[in-house]
Amino acid sequence: MLNTAPSKTGVLSPEKRTQLRKRWLTAMLMAAPFILFYLLFLIYPTLRVIQLSFTDADLAGNGVWVGLTNYTKLFTEPTFWTALLNTLYFILLTVVPNTLVGLGLALLVMRLKRLRNLAMAAFFLPNVLPVSVVTSVWNWVLDSNFGLVNYLTGSTVTWFQDPVWAMPAVAFVTIWWTVGFNVLLFIAGLQNIPPELYEAAALDGASGFRLFRSITWPSLWPVTSLILLLQLIAQFKIFDQIYLLTTGGPFDKTLVLLLYAYREGFQQQHGGYSSAIGVVLMVIILVVSALQAKLLNRGGR
Amino acid sequence: MRLPRMLALGLPLTLALSAAAQAQTTVTFWDFFGGGDGIRMKQIVDDFNKSQKDIVVNRTTQTWGNPFYTKVHTSVVSGQTPDVMTYHLSAVPSGLKKNDLRAITPAELAMAGLKISDFQPNLVKTLETDAKAAGKTGIYAVPLDTHTFVVYYNKDLLKKAGLLGADGMMPAMKNIADMTKALQTIKDKTGVTPMALSTNQDSATPWRLWYSLFLQQGGTMFKGGKLYLGDLDTKGKAALQTMADWTKAGLLTKNTAYPAGVALFTAGRTAMMFNGNWEVPTMVDAKAKGSLKFDYGIMSFPALYGSNNETWADSHELAIPNNTKTPISPEKLKAVMTFIGYVNKQGGLGWAGGGHIPSYLPTQNSAAFKALQPNVQYSVKSAKDATLEPNVPIFGVGGPVYDAVGNNFTPVLLGQLTAEQGISKFKAALINFNK
Amino acid sequence: MTATINKSTTTKPPAPLSVRLSRLWGGVITALTLVLAAAWVFPMYWAVVTSVKPDDETVAAPPTLWPQKFDFSSYSYIFQNSPIVRWYINSVLTAVLITFLVLLLSILCAYALSQINFRGRTWLYWLVLAGFMIPFQASLIPLFIFINKLGLVNSYTGLVVPQLAAPIAVVIYKQFFDQVPHELGDAARIDGASEWRVLFGIFLPLNWGITVSLGIVTFIAAWNNFLWPFIVMNDTAKLTIPVGITQIQSAYGVAYAKTMATAVTAAVPTVVAYLIFQRRVTEGVMATAGLK
Incomplete structure (x- = not known):
């Protein structure tokens, strides 16, 4: 790396200054294309959504300042609270279970020798499917009349339309779809545990569950916390599976924040109100991300 | 040398081809027909493209209902509209409110060799009323058909239950008790669930049944040009109660999604099906392919409260999006109107094969349509009974009334709310939407 | 079950009976893992099989694990x-x-x-x-x-x-x-x-x-x-x-x-x-x- 960052430009020779300017120009040329897209399509909309949330804009972006109206309406609207609670319920059903299932499967896969890659591929494969393929496959497997699950169990539950089962069913599909990601991370974590640790503990007479509790679990904790937080952030943004499997139904039992924002913004043309929902979602995710950054920093040390 | 000769031969040909391509007008056409009637529409478009050389219609199908109207609106906002599209008459009030529709003048109709008096009068009148209510004048869509709610039945199963008349057809039930008795007999004698009604992820079907039962009691939700809720607590509740009772007694399928409802009926696992006439091609095609293992019949929706025959109906229109960013060019407009003319005139009978009743009177009155099977079994009576949805923007396909039905009626059918609670929540939702 | 992960790396010489037991246990775990892996891909298998059945066979009871008749018309x-x-x-x-x-x-x-x-x-x-x-x-x-x-x-x-x-x-x-x-x-x-x-x-x-x-x-x-x-x-x-x-x-x-x-x-x-x-x-x- 070229060093000597100029602190006092005044004492530099002309050649040095040209050189510095040239270097600066090169750096800018390299960084600019990405930074341009980044500012235009990520940062600008993020600032604009805050501004829009104080207007009654439509989808074309025309609207006038309405102050806090959208927010007062939002916080007194029962549908918003339904959507928030449903989102939290979905998080409850996915984040910890998905992590635990991932850990369990990773521990099982680690035991295999020749078939390890095959088993890992089996658990990870759903992960590479487009969401609409996942939802149409499960819509078919869980079809209430002709689906395989109901045929085998004799059940008549309509999984994705039942007020009680819809959310757990979506959560189940989500776990099936995404757990492979967690399995991979856990396997990486498990492989990083030095075998000497186990050997030492075994010499001390530890075995069975005690080995897991005293060695595996503590050593895995950085990975586990990372997975938990990645899940948490991802699941706050849940939209695709819900839209495709239940469209928020039955009777708003699976309506989540992002779907609510979509409905209001794109289907009802309430751009300002929808932006207010977006701002709330963003604040929540920023808080969770800040938490993640803090935890990751600690884990890194 | 070979090369120059090939060039000499090839060049004029290429030029001729590109000239032909330039003279052609391409028309982008959006519809929402995914099933049997989609195949009929595809046929009509293909025939149109083959019938002449100046216009090529590119048809694309979008997801029916709310997603379709959401896409139309975003396309109008962005100025990236199709040139012509299908529309529901029931969605016209909301479309006018969103400024998604462009007026079609008599002169433009004349380009297609059409005049407004060629179309079924009540549909035209509804279009005019809708425009007036939105503070506009004229016609914002061209009616294509009327479609309504009918009863499909499995003759083999009904024979087993002893419910088939001497003519091999099912006699219409005369009242609710009569209908309940018939359904119970089917259940007792054949063991199958008597009636397929889709209620899952589908607010449209329960809405159609409920609205028909509500209408037949003389109920209305539109009085003096405004939303009227006075009949809901009485007639509306009674209609919902009837549906809840049937479901509770196991006479209607519970928790069945739209495709499953059709599959249950076509697989012979229900004896009847309440559904729209657009499933006619499903039956016709299945029968032709030999995959339908029974004889079926269709009857118009029976009058279950005395003599009032009114039945829910809607109408498909052809409409031009209101693209203000890049308004439609005169050349394109002419092509669009030519296509609209073709669909109604030459395509009319093919479209009727989708189970629909053509709005274009010359087709509707033609001998060929009057002899069309299986439409003859219901279309004359259904055309008379057809009653459109209230002319208020909250109604119609893709409108918020569907949410209100899904959120408040479906729980009643599942036994989670009483009919009374369902209706009062439905009323509150309508008031909220109409604010 | 998790405890068995590193049994192979333990240095303590085990008694013959426990060797046989742990082998059996290991076999059970391996089988369980493979069954789970198969269950995980099964919905995908089911999608493929359904796609090559004729329409009436897809809704037939009992469902057929392998198509009785291959029908590729859905693809066409x-x-x-x-x-x-x-x-x-x-x-x-x-x-x-x-x-x-x-x-x-x-x-x-x-x-x-x-x-x-x-x-x-x-x-x-x-x-x-x-x-x-x-x-x-x-x-x-x-x-x-x-x-x-x-x-x-x-x-x-x-x-x-x-x-x-x-x-x-x-x-x-x-x-x-x-x-x-x-x-x-x-x-x-x-x-x-x-x-x-x-x-x-x-x-x-x-x-x-x-x-x-x-x-x-x-x-x-x-x-x-x-x-x-x-x-x-x-x-x-x-x-x-x-x-x-x-x-x-x-x-x-x-x-x-x-x-x-x-x-x-x-x-x-x-x-x-x-x-x-x-x-x-x-x-x-x-x-x-x-x-x-």
Whole structure:
């Protein structure tokens, strides 16, 4: 790396200054294309959504300042609270279970020798499917009349339309779809545990569950916390599976924040109100991300 | 040398081809027909493209209902509209409110060799009323058909239950008790669930049944040009109660999604099906392919409260999006109107094969349509009974009334709310939407 | 069960009976793992099998685990009656374009941030890191309005550009570039090589592995992206595969075989890509999760 960052430009020779300017120009040329897209399509909309949330804009972006109206309406609207609670319920059903299932499967896969890659591929494969393929496959497997699950169990539950089962069913599909990601991370974590640790503990007479509790679990904790937080952030943004499997139904039992924002913004043309929902979602995710950054920093040390 | 000769031969040909391509007008056409009637529409478009050389219609199908109207609106906002599209008459009030529709003048109709008096009068009148209510004048869509709610039945199963008349057809039930008795007999004698009604992820079907039962009691939700809720607590509740009772007694399928409802009926696992006439091609095609293992019949929706025959109906229109960013060019407009003319005139009978009743009177009155099977079994009576949805923007396909039905009626059918609670929540939702 | 993981590495000599027991136990666990793995892929198998059955067999009771009669008409139906080929082309083009641009932009930006000491570097890196936390989903409305103002709604450009704004690849590349020994670059610079030469001649070849891994992961993500293409595209013919196939699913009638044929067709590229590049995908996933 070229060093000597100029602190006092005044004492530099002309050649040095040209050189510095040239270097600066090169750096800018390299960084600019990405930074341009980044500012235009990520940062600008993020600032604009805050501004829009104080207007009654439509989808074309025309609207006038309405102050806090959208927010007062939002916080007194029962549908918003339904959507928030449903989102939290979905998080409850996915984040910890998905992590635990991932850990369990990773521990099982680690035991295999020749078939390890095959088993890992089996658990990870759903992960590479487009969401609409996942939802149409499960819509078919869980079809209430002709689906395989109901045929085998004799059940008549309509999984994705039942007020009680819809959310757990979506959560189940989500776990099936995404757990492979967690399995991979856990396997990486498990492989990083030095075998000497186990050997030492075994010499001390530890075995069975005690080995897991005293060695595996503590050593895995950085990975586990990372997975938990990645899940948490991802699941706050849940939209695709819900839209495709239940469209928020039955009777708003699976309506989540992002779907609510979509409905209001794109289907009802309430751009300002929808932006207010977006701002709330963003604040929540920023808080969770800040938490993640803090935890990751600690884990890194 | 070979090369120059090939060039000499090839060049004029290429030029001729590109000239032909330039003279052609391409028309982008959006519809929402995914099933049997989609195949009929595809046929009509293909025939149109083959019938002449100046216009090529590119048809694309979008997801029916709310997603379709959401896409139309975003396309109008962005100025990236199709040139012509299908529309529901029931969605016209909301479309006018969103400024998604462009007026079609008599002169433009004349380009297609059409005049407004060629179309079924009540549909035209509804279009005019809708425009007036939105503070506009004229016609914002061209009616294509009327479609309504009918009863499909499995003759083999009904024979087993002893419910088939001497003519091999099912006699219409005369009242609710009569209908309940018939359904119970089917259940007792054949063991199958008597009636397929889709209620899952589908607010449209329960809405159609409920609205028909509500209408037949003389109920209305539109009085003096405004939303009227006075009949809901009485007639509306009674209609919902009837549906809840049937479901509770196991006479209607519970928790069945739209495709499953059709599959249950076509697989012979229900004896009847309440559904729209657009499933006619499903039956016709299945029968032709030999995959339908029974004889079926269709009857118009029976009058279950005395003599009032009114039945829910809607109408498909052809409409031009209101693209203000890049308004439609005169050349394109002419092509669009030519296509609209073709669909109604030459395509009319093919479209009727989708189970629909053509709005274009010359087709509707033609001998060929009057002899069309299986439409003859219901279309004359259904055309008379057809009653459109209230002319208020909250109604119609893709409108918020569907949410209100899904959120408040479906729980009643599942036994989670009483009919009374369902209706009062439905009323509150309508008031909220109409604010 | 977890305790048995490292039994093989324990040094204590076990008694014969416990050896047999633990072998048996190990066998049970292995069997259980394989059964679970099979169960995990079963829905995919079921989709494939359903797609090659005739319509009436798909709804027959009892369901047939293996088709009694093979019927490929669902495939010919969807190829003839839907723009699925067009959607495929759209997906391939946009996913390849996104992958290429994401890699190129990230490599350039990360190199500047990692290797060139310029004024504002720290500040710029913080700006990029801040974006790490911002969910684009929260600002769909302004993004749509902005893309619309640019006249890019319903265009491939409008579909692609917002997907170039995610900073994750920049951050990953910066970490990789940071680890390249300084001497390599400095030696070249002393010989008069420009920064561009140093990047493309030394740094990129040294990090070819992560480039391939990130490329595949970016491609899969771009191929599977649903929400933005769903919002920005109006025209059915311009849709990508994941959004397009939801259009076929709304078809009426008995359509289970057709729906599954559509799903299978849509899934082929990413599944094949994964099966071929399994190790690379794993690497890429690790990198995007922040674990190298």
